[in-house]
Amino acid sequence: MNKHKITTKLIIGSLLLVSIPMMVPAETLSQILTAQTERTLLAQESQVRVDKISDQTNKLQDQYRAALKEIDGLQIYNKLLELQIENQARVKVDLEKSIVLVSVINRQIVPTMTKMIDSLDQFVQLDVPFLLDERSKRVDTLKEIMQREDVTIAEKFRKVTEAYQIENDYGKTIETYKDTLEVDGKTLELDFLRVGRVAFMYQSIDGKVSGVWSQKTNQWEDASDNRNEIKMGLSIAKKQVAPDLVIIPVDSAEVL
Numbered sequence: 001m002n003k004h005k006i007t008t009k010l011i012i013g014s015l016l017l018v019s020i021p022m023m024v025p026a027e028t029l030s031q032i033l034t035a036q037t038e039r040t041l042l043a044q045e046s047q048v049r050v051d052k053i054s055d056q057t058n059k060l061q062d063q064y065r066a067a068l069k070e071i072d073g074l075q076i077y078n079k080l081l082e083l084q085i086e087n088q089a090r091v092k093v094d095l096e097k098s099i100v101l102v103s104v105i106n107r108q109i110v111p112t113m114t115k116m117i118d119s120l121d122q123f124v125q126l127d128v129p130f131l132l133d134e135r136s137k138r139v140d141t142l143k144e145i146m147q148r149e150d151v152t153i154a155e156k157f158r159k160v161t162e163a164y165q166i167e168n169d170y171g172k173t174i175e176t177y178k179d180t181l182e183v184d185g186k187t188l189e190l191d192f193l194r195v196g197r198v199a200f201m202y203q204s205i206d207g208k209v210s211g212v213w214s215q216k217t218n219q220w221e222d223a224s225d226n227r228n229e230i231k232m233g234l235s236i237a238k239k240q241v242a243p244d245l246v247i248i249p250v251d252s253a254e255v256l
Contacts, residue, residue, distance in 0.1 A: 106153050110146075113160050117142045120163060128213055130170075130194045131177070138163055171197045176237035183209060183220075193233050199250045203230045212249045223249055 121139045124132070145151050145159055176193050181202065183190075188209065190202040200213040201223060210230050212223040223230060226249050233248055235241045 109153065109157060113157060114146060116160055116164070117146065120160075120167065123167070128194070128197055128200045128215065130192065130200050135167070138166070170194075174233075174237050176234050181220075183211065191234050193230060193237055195233065195248065199248050201226075201230050201233070201248065203227070203234060207231055 117139065120142070121136075124135045124139060142159060142163060145156055174193075174195050176191055178189060179192055180187050180189050182188075188204055190204055190209075193199075193201045193203070201211065202220075203210045207227060210223040210227045211220045212226070212230075213219075214221050226247075229246050229248050232241070232244070232246050236243055236246065
């Protein structure tokens with residue numbers, strides 16, 4: 001009997017507990033659902049803001065890393081620039097010293113070049129008179145260049161040394177060229193033959209007139225006896241025949 005009462009009470013109690021939610025007013029339930037919805041929306045909005053902040057944070061971190069790399073690169077570049085500036089400073093000092101030295105050299109070399117040109121002029125006048133007009137004109141050109149302000153000292157020096165080199169090469173070469181000369185009162189067109197500086201000869205186009213320059217007498221002398229040898233020398237110089245041994249008249253060395 002007691003057990004039945006107890007069971008009945010439990011069942012009634014359970015029914016009461018189940019029935020309580022059902023007794024909540026509809027208006028209150030709607031408010032609860034609305035509040036829940038609002039909390040959900042707020043949570044979503046909060047998550048969106050968190051995601052944006054996270055993205056911004058990641059971008060700032062990427063920018064920070066990029067800035068660090070750029071700073072490292074700039075530091076390396078600045079070190080290189082510092083080394084370049086140091087080298088340029090040393091070069092500047094060297095250049096300043098060189099400029100001073102060049103000024104000194106220029107003051108010394110100009111008189112030297114002037115003396116060299118005068119010596120060359122005198123040498124041409126006293127030398128065997130081959131290509132006399134050309135060589136004299138070269139000397140005159142050097143004198144003119146020395147007076148020009150628009151020509152550098154280096155270029156003037158180059159021209160002078162070039163003229164000396166040309167004169168030097170004359171002593172090691174053989175050449176022939178045509179020119180006119182007054183012979184026995186007549187102006188003749190002649191073939192001139194120069195063998196270094198040891199022999200200077202001419203021969204008329206028809207081969208009938210031949211002459212040789214004598215440094216001893218400083219004049220032309222008849223060389224009819226050497227007509228054939230001079231003709232052969234001219235042919236060799238013109239590359240009309242192969243080089244061969246030719247006996248030509250030369251001035252004998254003076255006995256001191």
